[in-house]
Amino acid sequence: MTVTRAITTASANPGERRRGPRRPMTFRRFTRKYLIGIIAILVSIIVFLVPFIFILLQAVKDPKEAGLMGLDWPTTWQFGQNFFEVIQTNNYQLLAAFINSIVLTVVSVGIMVVFSAMVGYLLHRKRSKINPIANFLVLAGLIVPPAVVPTIWVLQGLGIFDTLTGMILIEATLGLSFAILLFRAFVATIPRELDEAAIIDGAGPMRLFFQVILPLLRPVVVTVIVVQAVAVFNDFTGPLYFLPSSDNPTVQLTLYNFQSQSVSQYNLLFMNILLITIPPLIMYIFFNRQIVAGMTSGAVKG
Amino acid sequence: MTSAAVHIEGKPTAKTPQAPKKDRRRGIRSPYPSWFYIPAGALYLIFFAVPTFSSFYFALTRWTLFSQQFIGFGNFVQFFQTPALTQGFINTFIYGFVTSAAKVILGLALALLLTNPIFGRGYLRAVVFFPVLVSTVGVGLTFKALLDPFHGVVNQVLGFFHLPQPGWYTDPHLALLTVAGVDIWKGVGIATLIFMAGIVAIPSDYFEAARVDGAGSFKVFRSITLPLVRPAMATVIILSLIGGLRSFDLIWAMTNGGPGFSSDVIASVIYKQYQAGFFGLSTAGNVILFLVVTAIMVPVQWFLNRKEADL
Numbered sequence: 001m002t003v004t005r006a007i008t009t010a011s012a013n014p015g016e017r018r019r020g021p022r023r024p025m026t027f028r029r030f031t032r033k034y035l036i037g038i039i040a041i042l043v044s045i046i047v048f049l050v051p052f053i054f055i056l057l058q059a060v061k062d063p064k065e066a067g068l069m070g071l072d073w074p075t076t077w078q079f080g081q082n083f084f085e086v087i088q089t090n091n092y093q094l095l096a097a098f099i100n101s102i103v104l105t106v107v108s109v110g111i112m113v114v115f116s117a118m119v120g121y122l123l124h125r126k127r128s129k130i131n132p133i134a135n136f137l138v139l140a141g142l143i144v145p146p147a148v149v150p151t152i153w154v155l156q157g158l159g160i161f162d163t164l165t166g167m168i169l170i171e172a173t174l175g176l177s178f179a180i181l182l183f184r185a186f187v188a189t190i191p192r193e194l195d196e197a198a199i200i201d202g203a204g205p206m207r208l209f210f211q212v213i214l215p216l217l218r219p220v221v222v223t224v225i226v227v228q229a230v231a232v233f234n235d236f237t238g239p240l241y242f243l244p245s246s247d248n249p250t251v252q253l254t255l256y257n258f259q260s261q262s263v264s265q266y267n268l269l270f271m272n273i274l275l276i277t278i279p280p281l282i283m284y285i286f287f288n289r290q291i292v293a294g295m296t297s298g299a300v301k302g
Numbered sequence: 303m304t305s306a307a308v309h310i311e312g313k314p315t316a317k318t319p320q321a322p323k324k325d326r327r328r329g330i331r332s333p334y335p336s337w338f339y340i341p342a343g344a345l346y347l348i349f350f351a352v353p354t355f356s357s358f359y360f361a362l363t364r365w366t367l368f369s370q371q372f373i374g375f376g377n378f379v380q381f382f383q384t385p386a387l388t389q390g391f392i393n394t395f396i397y398g399f400v401t402s403a404a405k406v407i408l409g410l411a412l413a414l415l416l417t418n419p420i421f422g423r424g425y426l427r428a429v430v431f432f433p434v435l436v437s438t439v440g441v442g443l444t445f446k447a448l449l450d451p452f453h454g455v456v457n458q459v460l461g462f463f464h465l466p467q468p469g470w471y472t473d474p475h476l477a478l479l480t481v482a483g484v485d486i487w488k489g490v491g492i493a494t495l496i497f498m499a500g501i502v503a504i505p506s507d508y509f510e511a512a513r514v515d516g517a518g519s520f521k522v523f524r525s526i527t528l529p530l531v532r533p534a535m536a537t538v539i540i541l542s543l544i545g546g547l548r549s550f551d552l553i554w555a556m557t558n559g560g561p562g563f564s565s566d567v568i569a570s571v572i573y574k575q576y577q578a579g580f581f582g583l584s585t586a587g588n589v590i591l592f593l594v595v596t597a598i599m600v601p602v603q604w605f606l607n608r609k610e611a612d613l
Contacts, residue, residue, distance in 0.1 A: 037421025047487070048429045051444050054455065058447070069453040115342040126334040134339065141350060143599050145548045147357035147588045148572060149581045153367060154353055173349040176342055195333060205335045234437045236551040241576070255439050256555075266447065273440040280435040288428075291435075295492055296499035 055277070058270035066267035082271045093246075094254050094272065100164060101250045105232045108171035113224055116176050120183025121213055125195070141177030148241050155242065167242050167250075171232045179224045182294065186220040187213070219290075226287040227294035230280050251276040354592075361589040365582040377586035387587075390559070390566035394594060397482055397553075397567055398546035404486045405542045406535060409493025414523070416494065417501045427498075431491035438488065442555025445484045446471065471557050474564035481556050481565055485549065493538045500534025501527060536606040543602060547595050568594065 050071070058066050059082060061074040087094050123131055151170065152161055160166035190213065198212045214221075236252040243250065255276065258269040284291060361377055363370040381387045416427055433441065448455050449470035457467040470480040504527065512522045550569035553559065559566035559574065566574075568591040575584035 033419060034421045036415070036418075037423070037426075040415060040420065040426055041422045044426055044429050048433065050455075051441075051448060052432075054448060055440075055444055069447045069450055069455070070458070071455050111345075115345065118338040119342045122334055122336070122338045126332070126336070128336070130336070130339065137346065137351075141346065143544060143595060144350075144354060145569070145588065145591050145595060146350065147353040147585065147592075149365070149367075149576055149585045149588070150353035150357045150360055151349065153356070153360075154348065156367065158348075169345060170349055173345045176346060180342070199333050205333050208333055209338070230435055234435075236437070236439045236555075240573075252437055252439055255437070255443065269443065270447075273437070273443065277436050277440060280437075281432075284432065284435050292431075292495060295434075296495050 055270050055273055058266060059274045060271075061267050063265065063267050066270065069266065078267065082267050083275075086268050086271045086275065089258075089268065090246075093249065094251070094275070097249045097251045097254045100248050101233055101252075104164060104168055104171065104250060105229050108168045108175070108232055109225055109228050111168070111172040112175045112179050112228055113221055115172070116179035116224070117183045117214060117217060117221070118209065119176075120180045120185075121187050121209060123180070123184045124187040125192070138177045138180050141174075142181075146174060152241065162243060162245050162247075164243070164248055167239060170238060170242055171235065174238070175228045175231065179228065182220050182224055183217065186217060190216050219293075222287065223290045223294040226283055226290045230283055230291070233279060357585050357588050357592075360582060361586040363582045365585065366579065367581060370582075373582070377583045378590070380583060381586055381590065386563040386566065387571055389563045390568050390571040391590070391594075393478055393565065394547055394567040394569075394591070397478060397485075397549065398543055398598070400479065400482045401485045401489065401546040401549075402539060402542040404482075405490055405493040406538055408486065408490050409497050409538055410531070410535070412490065412494040413497030413501055414527070417498055430494055433488045434491040436488070438551045439555040441484065441488050442481075442552045445487075446556050449480065471565070472561055474561050477557050477561060477565040481553050484556065485546070485552055488552070489542065489545065493542065496534050496538050496541075497531060500531040504530045539606065540599070540603065544595065544599065547598065548591065 054071060057071065057074060058069070060077050060079045062076050062078050065072070065074060065076075119134065123134060155161035155166045155170075158166070160169070194212060194216075195208060198208050203212065234252065235250075236256070239250040239253050240256070243253070255269070255272055258265060258272055360370070362372060362374055364373050364376070365371075382391075412430060416423055416430070420426075449457070451457060451467065451469040451472050454470075456470070460467050468476055471477045508526050508530070509522060512526055517525065548569055549567065550573065553565055553567060553570050554573065557565045559570040568587055572584050572587040572591065575581075575587060
């Protein structure tokens with residue numbers, strides 16, 4: 001089906017279209033290149049940049065000005081004050097939430113990567129009767145919305161409801177399908193002869209996978225890590241259902257807490273938004289290529 | 303994890319009798335051990351398959367997590383007889399189709415623009431894509447402030463030009479579409495990226511041949527780009543439909559399903575019923591969402607695949 005078949009290679013990279021020989025710049029080509037570009041930039045500033053500028057400005061205003069919700073330049077800059085106030089709210093809740101979110105993201109993505117690499121590897125290399133079933137289940141995992149209350153029931157049965165452990169396992173499970181698709185497609189690009197060579201050299205199944213195959217999967221491992229880390233870090237619905245008590249919130253839930261509090265704290269709310277946007281921003285700056293590869297892997301049939 | 307081991311034992315035994323037999327015949331251990339399926343399979347079974355299957359039973363009960371009483375299809379009857387809940391059912395379709403269609407059209411337009419050698423292309427690509435990575439709740443709250451009916455920047459600007467200032471998310475007729483609009487703002491970056499990858503993958507010979515034959519820009523788009531970008535379009539439609547039909551967090555951050563029930567969707571009904579303690583009804587909502595998503599996605603996938611096969 002399309003999702004499976006389409007997600008074929010993680011290295012799909014929207015690079016430049018091959019350029020022909022340089023043609024002289026006519027007036028028409030000049031307008032096409034610069035006029036359209038400048039119009040697009042102006043529109044993009046209004047549509048895409050203003051909301052982010054708004055977040056920045058709101059975050060540094062004093063409570064009264066922030067309450068007006070205008071785009072005016074702040075009369076008093078309160079960056080430091082707002083920053084410390086947000087962090088100290090609810091007994092340093094935001095710091096605890098950051099630690100929780102980071103632990104949740106790192107552990108669940110780690111589990112996801114290793115487990116789904118193993119399945120993706122097997123799905124491509126081994127012909128068995130399980131394969132069609134496994135492929136179907138992977139696809140079902142992409143489409144079927146998770147059943148919320150029964151999941152809580154299962155978590156309670158295991159005694160891990162409202163714990164970080166439970167949340168980690170849920171996030172890892174929900175990310176498996178997507179990761180397996182990427183891994184299965186990428187394993188196809190690693191020649192089987194390599195496996196054979198390793199086996200002849202005396203590598204056992206474990207060594208073959210962890211020391212030969214897994215290192216070769218590095219590009220797609222990075223892609224899976226980056227894309228899923230952003231997804232888990234930004235997940236709001238999962239923690240809302242499965243971490244409901246305020247003892248161990250994630251960063252997304254701290255935002256929700258501010259929303260239900262009084263209106264006069266708009267500056268703190270936006271400082272909070274600003275702070276939790278920084279980790280994805282850092283990911284984007286450093287791993288732009290991998291994020292793009294992961295998200296466009298479905299676009300090209302191959 | 304310890305209790306996980308108990309559950310999984312049933313799964314591999316079904317096929318272990320076969321694998322060793324074959325291996326013994328060859329005299330070599332398989333280099334691809336079947337137990338590699340087990341860790342992922344165990345997680346999937348316990349935290350996804352079991353809840354999904356049991357939801358079909360719990361949807362038929364009055365349920366408090368501690369006690370359950372079988373009431374047949376009572377929850378479903380209630381779901382479709384309460385106007386507030388039926389509204390959520392209809393809104394799910396509107397939301398899913400509006401966001402998906404807009405992402406296809408805008409995404410394709412932006413991708414066409416950004417695959418041309420225009421000025422500032424790198425900046426434009428970055429800025430269109432960045433909202434995808436920002437927290438959905440953060441985006442929702444930001445736009446809630448920007449679209450505030452009285453103080454919001456958008457209405458201030460409209461007022462300056464003496465244009466009507468709609469109550470974006472306070473007007474029951476507009477609320478759902480406003481949220482859908484913000485969803486499009488946030489999600490159009492992925493659609494654009496996928497379309498860009500699709501367009502770049504088209505061999506440039508086709509474009510050159512068309513130009514030599516004297517085709518104009520529009521003709522090239524209609525006869526070459528559009529047909530050949532179909533795999534990308536299928537991906538965009540499928541991903542955005544799945545996301546749109548299941549979407550919850552943006553709606554919850556911006557309107558809580560309000561005003562009244564005008565912007566409720568199935569996913570927010572599920573949460574409201576869960577909060578109110580009607581776990582059976584909430585699970586029935588989940589089953590309905592499952593049926594809606596499957597009923598739409600299976601034919602859509604089939605249709606898109608068939609078209610691809612024809613090419």
